[in-house]
Amino acid sequence: MDVVRVNVSKPYDVLIGRGILDSVGERLREVSEPCRCAVITDDIVSELYKERVVQSLEASGFSAVSFVFQNGEQSKTLATFGKALEFLAEQKLSRTDLVVALGGGVVGDLAGFVSSVYLRGVRFIQIPTTLLAAVDSSVGGKTAVDLAAGKNLAGAFYQPELVLCDPDTLSTLPAEFIADGMAEVIKYGMIYDKELFSFVAGGANSDMYERIIRRCVEIKAHFVENDERDNGIRQLLNFGHTAGHAIEKCSNMTITHGNAVAIGMAIVAKACAAMGIAEQSLPSELISCLRNNNLPVECEFTAQELAAAALSDKKRRGGSISVVVVRAVGDSFLKPIRCEETADFFKQGMGEESV
Ligand SMILES: NC(=O)c1ccc[n+]([C@@H]2O[C@H](COP(=O)([O-])OP(=O)(O)OC[C@H]3O[C@@H](n4cnc5c(N)ncnc54)[C@H](O)[C@@H]3O)[C@@H](O)[C@H]2O)c1
Ligand SMILES: [Zn+2]
Structure with missing residues (x-):
């Protein structure tokens, strides 16, 4: 144990x-x-x-x-x-x-x-x-x-x-809910642990769950211990969640949390690459990992719809929202984005081009 x-x-x-x-x-x-x-x-x-x-x-x-x-x-x-x-x-x-x-x-x-x-x-x-x-x-x-x-x-x-x-x-647990959990696992890899990301990049199976759970709980404990009330570093755990919560809301909660977070992470990774914040290979690395774990990477909502939903979310702080951005797998930081730039930010991650 x-x-x-x-x-x-x-x-x-x-x-x-x-x-x-x-x-x-x-x-x-x-x-x-x-x-x-x-x-x-x-x-x-x-x-x-x-x-x-x-x-x-x-x-x-x-x-x-x-x-x-x-x-x-x-x-x-x-x-x-x-x-x-x-x-x-x-x-x-x-x-x-x-x-x-x-x-x-x-x-x-x-x-x-x-x-x-x-x-x-x-x-x-x-x-x-x-x-x-x-x-x-x-x-x-x-x-x-x-x-x-x-x-x-x-x-x-x-x-x-x-x-x-x-x-x-x-x-x-039905496969679709395993996939939901894998979205959070991939999140930990993206923000903090390249090794965990590589471990699951080809798709996880049941023999891997114990090790995955242990590592994720260790990472979560690390962030929570350093910022129990979520005013600083713990917010990195929200990678993909600003867009994700907006997707859940726009879908009337018919898109599950994990699925929405997966799409949210893909949008943000593409936006980061488009803006020159992230390595150019980051979106394709993430998207192939998400797909190998049976997760979606796109949704039918527009950047405007997502921005409107995101701005009514509690993560709004004054005139800006905090978005978690990733430079490379395992390397993340918080970036404030002005409210009026949110739709543009999402739009950069929702281009038609396939990566
Ligand atoms: N508190 C936090 O820090 C935090 C973090 C991430 C997500 N969340 C929240 O978690 C929720 C999503 O959790 P979830 O994905 O576990 O959803 P869930 O609790 O709805 O479970 C998904 C489905 O699986 C069924 N189920 C549960 N265990 C099962 C099992 N062992 N075998 C078969 N079926 C089983 C449930 O009845 C349900 O139908 C969201 O509301 C999200 O906001 C909270
Ligand atoms: Zn979550």
């Missing part, structure tokens, strides 16, 4: 190991006395994995109740958030009890936000079951729900007590 320590204001461990789902109770006993657990999950994950988790919790002296909501980004709303809070209150979950977020990024973001608010904060643990949640959303303490105006517009920084990641759960 791999252990990655995340040294933030309240340090915690990320444990990565095959079969760890059956020892959730034992692992939790290392950080908590027996108490009541509210397992928050979605309908698909509930069907697949909830019983094993509940059994393991009960075998270690915890008791468990569960709140199950419909899977998908469409559930990451204030409505589901409210229902989950009411559920915890009905169940009389107390301040010394625990929330268990079992699922992908939607479950983790929502359950984490619920935990940050219920009784002004109850402890929670993350059990990621998608590649995206394992490599990214379960670590770092960003929690949120979407508002009509955009993604993740209401949320909190709230760190888990523990993250338990069982790579075996990925065996049931």
Whole structure:
């Protein structure tokens, strides 16, 4: 089993190991006395994995109740958030009890936000079951729900007590969602780790997931430890996300997060090359890596549409937005772009020429 320590204001461990789902109770006993657990999950994950988790919790002296909501980004709303809070209150979950977020990024973001608010904060643990949640959303303490105006517009920084990641759960994850997770993996490679990028450039397979997860969690921990509240270096993790969030929004959330980020990264890499910021070979390197991992590199929206959506996003700071640009694989920095130049910037990355 791999252990990655995340040294933030309240340090915690990320444990990565095959079969760890059956020892959730034992692992939790290392950080908590027996108490009541509210397992928050979605309908698909509930069907697949909830019983094993509940059994393991009960075998270690915890008791468990569960709140199950419909899977998908469409559930990451204030409505589901409210229902989950009411559920915890009905169940009389107390301040010394625990929330268990079992699922992908939607479950983790929502359950984490619920935990940050219920009784002004109850402890929670993350059990990621998608590649995206394992490599990214379960670590770092960003929690949120979407508002009509955009993604993740209401949320909190709230760190888990523990993250338990069982790579075996990925065996049931449909290929399209594996691809979503790979978009974030490729992001880490692009901004920080050429070796990781090369490792996945030809396409990842299930034998590689454990190593990929460990490396990505290490990188995420590095950024989060240095900038827990996302005011500086952590923003590099947003590579492809300004355009990506705009694409998600323009598609009415029908394009998934990972797919949107993949397209967003391709747009920014092409724009950087066109503007002479990046090596000329960067877009083709990235695009071939994305394609080899079954990810899209284009969308049907115009630069104007994306800019309009991006400018209503929370990353706007005064008269400019911060965009992560990459010089070469593994080498990135933040570049402020004036609001009125955003459409032009995207346009440079959306040329017709194929790379
Ligand atoms: N907090 C952060 O730092 C952060 C970072 C990146 C992304 N996110 C958020 O994460 C969300 C996307 O997460 P996601 O891609 O995990 O989506 P998701 O949680 O919707 O999961 C994708 C689908 O896979 C199903 N599923 C989950 N685990 C499964 C398994 N093991 N086997 C079979 N099916 C399974 C789910 O039911 C769902 O239908 C977005 O809302 C995004 O904004 C947050
Ligand atoms: Zn992301």
